[in-house]
Amino acid sequence: MVNFSSAMIFVPMVMIFCGAWGFIAYSKHMLNSLLSLEFMMLGVFWLMSSQLALVASEVYFSLFFLTLAACEGALGLTMLILVVRSHGNDMFSSFNLLEC
């Protein structure tokens, strides 16, 4: 018999770590990082929904979470547009003005 409660922890954790791996390891395009961030957020959403379901079924909280995650994603996309307008591309290698 599979213990579903621990599976509901570990599977989203794997998802989050995959997202984090994508977030920190691929350093070419900024869009890639934003996508990884959203992926992590989805993993956290899964994790949180499952945990909240254990605690008195307060799944309603996850909507708050989704709202703010969407806001954060939107802000990330805005910054993508901003950086494309100021730098001309979204490569991390061009964000080097402050590295001196």
Place this chain on the structure above:
Amino acid sequence: MIWKISMHEISMLTLVSGSVLCGIAGIKKVSTGVMDVIEWELFNLVSSSIVFTVILDWVSLLFMSFVFLISGSVLFYSGSYMAEDKTSNRFMYLVLAFVLSMSLMVLSPNLISILLGWDGLGLVSYALVIYYSNEKSANAGMLTILSNRVGDVAILLSIGLMSSLGSWNFFFYSYYLNEEWVLLKVFLMISAMTKSAQIPFSAWLPAAMAAPTPVSALVHSSTLVTAGVYLMIRFSAALEGSLVQSWLLIISCLTMFMAGLGANFEYDLKKIIALSTLSQLGVMLSILSLGYADLAFFHLLSHALFKALLFMCAGVVIHSVGGYQDIRFMGNLVKFMPLTVSYMTISNLALCGFPFMAGFYSKDMILEVAFMSSINFIALMLYIMATGLTVMYTMRLIFYSISGEYNLGSINNLSDEDYMMTNSMSGLGLGAILGGACLGWMLFPECYMICLSFIMKMMVIMVSVLGGLIGYTLNMMSVNFTLKSLSNYSLIVFMGSMWFMPALSTLKLSEKSLSSGSYVEKVLDKGWFEFYGGQGLNYMFSNLFYMLNSMHLNSVKIFLKVAVITMIVFMVAVL
């Protein structure tokens, strides 16, 4: 209308009237036994009041009176002595500054204001010693001020020690200081020893004779050097029965003997008198350390009178023989300057303790009281020998300078007719004759009970007569005789140079420390300390900075990786 009043006249008038005032007040205080303490609160900070205290009792008032009298006479005297000097007004100002700091020292029972006066004395005496601005006086001044600095430091340390008492009015505490305060007593004794030139610090007093002679009369004979004795008199209640007292007894007896011995081998007129001053300081401190502070104060006052007079006579002699100070160039002065020589003889006899002169009352009483008290054999022998030696060098001085044959050049202008000098000596001359008797009647209305065996009672007279005979006859030598002293050359040098103390406190002290100081500076301060200290630290920190800086100048992706890896490392470490 322009009044031509010179500075020495004004100062003389002011100081002598101050002296009369202080003297009258002091006599009144003696008769009533009242002590006035005036406290002036400067300000009050965080519930601790800062108070300037002035103490007016018979001790301080009489001492002030004598200081004013002597300084007034000396200032009037130097109106003639320093008349040809370009900057004689500066000289007068310096002497007045000296009187000011002396009175600050005398009138305050507080250690901090005493330190002010004490430092002022050291500073002004330095400025006076180097007054003639030549190599010799500069060296003497340096020796003087550095020796006195030791005493200043000791007073500073005692101020630090006394902080725990809650006040620095040592005069009120001195009755309650028990054996736990031995360090404080030692420090105050050291400061008194430096100012009064006791044995390890004796070298500066003869060296300070490089100052003009009026300065020697005021500063290095009767007032400045007695400041140490005065401090000890004020502090005598705390010394009572302590170990410090017996140290002071030995040191002062040795000083007394050493100075008397040294004066017999000295040919410089002023240095002989300076050494006799040193000897008398030893007398004062020794009787003080036997527990008789009032006798010490008595001798202090009478000694101040005749010693200032003696120095002023020496000044007149030096002034008129053309600046020579060597007593071998003088001789037979009694024919040329009878008045000065009579004053000089009066003060010399007073110094020897000739009956009914000023010194007789104090010195005879001191000696007999000392013989009567429980004193050890070494100190007793030193006392007896020093008494004889005093008469010996006095008679030697008289032989060389006053009597005998005339030894100066063939053209000279020796006379007594500088009335400004002789008049200013007259007051002190009267004091040298009558001062001891008057003070004795005034300060000691009850008799001291002296109980001695016949031989001890006659000891003083015997020793004095013997010393006088030796001192006069031993020096009656002629050019045809072989010099006996050459056969004992090393012994003579030892005794004549104050037991090598000038050499020990100047060259021997400084050469090793200076060379080791330069070595330490070269090897440590400019060497290893710099290499591993300032420069080394700077080098190390700069290297660390460049390492850190290269870490900070990276892409944000690297930072993210580093952050996540650090977190994982932390988690692994915690688990």
Place this chain on the structure above:
Amino acid sequence: MTFPISYLFFFLTLLSGTTLSVSSTSWFGAWLGLELNLLSFIPLITTKLCPYLTEAAIKYFLIQALASTILIMSASIFLYAQSISHVMILLSLLLKLGAAPFHFWFPQVTEGLSWPQAFILLTIQKLAPMFLISYLTFSDTLMSIIMFSALLSSLVGALGGLNMMKLRKLMAFSSINHMAWMLVGIYLGDIYWLIYFTFYSFVSGSVIMLLYSTHSFTVSNLLNQSSKSLLLNMFIPMNILSLGGLPPFLGFAPKWIMIQFLSANSMFIPLLVLLTSSLITLYFYLRLFIPLSLLSFSFFISNVKLTSLFSSSYTLLSMSFINIFGILFPIPFMI
């Protein structure tokens, strides 16, 4: 200083985010407040289309997004693994704060901002994570992590600013160093770090206002304009020394308090590290002093015109005055 009206709105949401996270009872609420704070700080720093501002904003955003994701993730596994979750929350908060092992982004982001934005980053943005860290002081593991981070921050802040010629980076490193004192204050108790934070905000605020009013971003900027006004020449060095914590000035007061309580709790080794690093920071503050006081000519000019005194703003003047003489104010009440 002119600013668009939307600033006011974003500033209010920034403050309300901080307030929300400080006053919430759950980690979810704290996360909510931190997100709100982040979302309103980004518009505040991207005021115009300038590559420096954009880069700073991106770097700040990526770091903070990662940190808050880790925070909410750890808060979610709270029921499953309690101790791990606390440690991870603490680490993510340290990342948000920019404390020592996670401080790398902090100087770069500060370097990209203008002075008022840097002031917000140096003070207000620290408030919420600091408060949240001060709630996490209930186990020995957490306390030792805080202490480790504090000591490392003090060393990094001291060494990092040593040869720095850029004033904003220098302020960032000095902020890291002061953060070390605050973290040790958290170790001691809430009131100590709050006092330190208040004083630090005031002192660094007055320094930043002076630097902002002289438009100086590097040490050579200071040198170039040092002949302008005697007042600035006197006030800037003294304010900087106050930031370094030199005794007669106000910046010494919180350090004094901390030294007192650290030695009362006999924590001498942390105190030794903190004081040593403060000494090194004083060295680089003194280097700022040199162009202003020693190399400028007008420091010695005696006929100062009073107009130059009053041409500066009164706020600036009064802040600098309090900063310099503030520690002396209680003295009249002691006499």
